[in-house]
Amino acid sequence: MEDSKKYAFFEGDFVPLEDAKVSIMTHAFMYGTAIFEGIRAYWNEAHQQMYLFRLREHIERMWDSMKILQLETKYSVDEFCEIVVELMRRNQYKTDSYIRPSAYKAGLKIGVTLEDCPTEMSVLSVPFGSYFKGVPALKVIVSSWRRVEDNAIPARGKIVGAYVNTALAKADAVRSGFDDCIVLSEDGHVSEGTGMNIFLVKHGHLITPCNTANILEGITRRTVMELAESEYDVKTYCREVDRSELYIADELFYTGTAAQVTPIVEVDRRTIGDGKVGPIAGKIAERYIAICRGEVPAYHHWLTPVYKQAVGQKSQAKMSAKP
Ligand SMILES: Cc1ncc(COP(=O)(O)O)c(C=O)c1O
Incomplete structure (x- = not known):
C-alpha cells in the first residue's frame, strides 16, 4: 500500500521529513558553510517508472563542491547514489520531482573557519514542475549585481552562502517585472543566469561562457553540448562572451x-x-525532455530508474536499479 508519509535522509538515517531539523547553532546555518546539489526525477506514466537524470554526475559534482569547502564523508559516490535512490523509493512519488542532497558543517560553534568542524549530510525530495511557472520563453535583463568571483566564493562549487548573490540579482529582476536576469562577472563578461547557464546561437553554432567565467559547470550545459554535436551536428564554442553579443544573437536559451x-x-x-x-x-528543448523522461532508449545510460520493477507490474525493469 502507498505510504503518504514523506522521508528525508538526515545525518545517517531515513527519518520522517518533519523530523529532519538542525539547531540554530549549526555552523552552516550561521555562516552558509554548506553545499548542495539539485537533481530532477522524471515520472514516466507509460513505463510506470521514475527516472533520475545523470545522478552519478550530480553526486560527483557534489564531491567536488565538498572538496572546496573541506567537507568530509565516509560515503563513496556509489553509496550516496544508492541513498538517493532509496529515498526516492521510500517517498513513492509518481510525479516529476526535485531532489536536494546537501553536505554541511554541522558543528555547534561560533567561529568562522572550515577547520575542526564535523560534516553531516542530508537528502530531501519534493514534487516539482515547471521552474518558470509555465512561461514558455523568458524576458530578462542584465543585472546590476556582479557574479561572485572565484577568489571570493568559487561559483564552480554549489556553495550555499554564494546563493545570496543569486537571490539579490533575481529579486531585483523579478521586482522590475522580468522573468530572470543575466549576471556579468566583475570584468564585464557574461557569466550565467540565476541558477542556469546561458547559450547563444549565432550563425548556426552555439556559444557559451567558458568554465572560468564564474559559472557553475552545469550538467544540463554539458548534456546540451553533447546533444547539439551528436544529434544536430552543431558545435559549441566555450569562450568569453560580451554583453552586446546577447543583443545580436539569433537565439538565446538557458x-x-x-x-x-x-x-x-x-x-x-x-x-x-x-x-x-x-x-x-x-x-534541443524538446529532445532534452524526451531523453529525461526515458522516451529515447539511446540515452537510457543517463537515467537511473527508481523502482526495481515498474510500479504495479511484475516484470523486471529493463535497466539496473543500481546507479
Ligand atoms: C548557479 C548555477 N548555475 C548553473 C546551474 C545549472 O547547472 P545544472 O545544469 O547542473 O543544473 C545551476 C543549477 O544547478 C546553478 O545553481
Whole structure:
C-alpha cells in the first residue's frame, strides 16, 4: 500500500521529513558553510517508472563542491547514489520531482573557519514542475549585481552562502517585472543566469561562457553540448562572451536542472532574433525532455530508474536499479 508519509535522509538515517531539523547553532546555518546539489526525477506514466537524470554526475559534482569547502564523508559516490535512490523509493512519488542532497558543517560553534568542524549530510525530495511557472520563453535583463568571483566564493562549487548573490540579482529582476536576469562577472563578461547557464546561437553554432567565467559547470550545459554535436551536428564554442553579443544573437536559451532548456526572447527590452522560440533552442528543448523522461532508449545510460520493477507490474525493469 502507498505510504503518504514523506522521508528525508538526515545525518545517517531515513527519518520522517518533519523530523529532519538542525539547531540554530549549526555552523552552516550561521555562516552558509554548506553545499548542495539539485537533481530532477522524471515520472514516466507509460513505463510506470521514475527516472533520475545523470545522478552519478550530480553526486560527483557534489564531491567536488565538498572538496572546496573541506567537507568530509565516509560515503563513496556509489553509496550516496544508492541513498538517493532509496529515498526516492521510500517517498513513492509518481510525479516529476526535485531532489536536494546537501553536505554541511554541522558543528555547534561560533567561529568562522572550515577547520575542526564535523560534516553531516542530508537528502530531501519534493514534487516539482515547471521552474518558470509555465512561461514558455523568458524576458530578462542584465543585472546590476556582479557574479561572485572565484577568489571570493568559487561559483564552480554549489556553495550555499554564494546563493545570496543569486537571490539579490533575481529579486531585483523579478521586482522590475522580468522573468530572470543575466549576471556579468566583475570584468564585464557574461557569466550565467540565476541558477542556469546561458547559450547563444549565432550563425548556426552555439556559444557559451567558458568554465572560468564564474559559472557553475552545469550538467544540463554539458548534456546540451553533447546533444547539439551528436544529434544536430552543431558545435559549441566555450569562450568569453560580451554583453552586446546577447543583443545580436539569433537565439538565446538557458540550461539547468530546474529550468531544463528554456528559451529567452528578450534581453534589456531588446527582442532576440524574431522574438519567437528559435529552431535550435526549440528542438534541443524538446529532445532534452524526451531523453529525461526515458522516451529515447539511446540515452537510457543517463537515467537511473527508481523502482526495481515498474510500479504495479511484475516484470523486471529493463535497466539496473543500481546507479
Ligand atoms: C548557479 C548555477 N548555475 C548553473 C546551474 C545549472 O547547472 P545544472 O545544469 O547542473 O543544473 C545551476 C543549477 O544547478 C546553478 O545553481
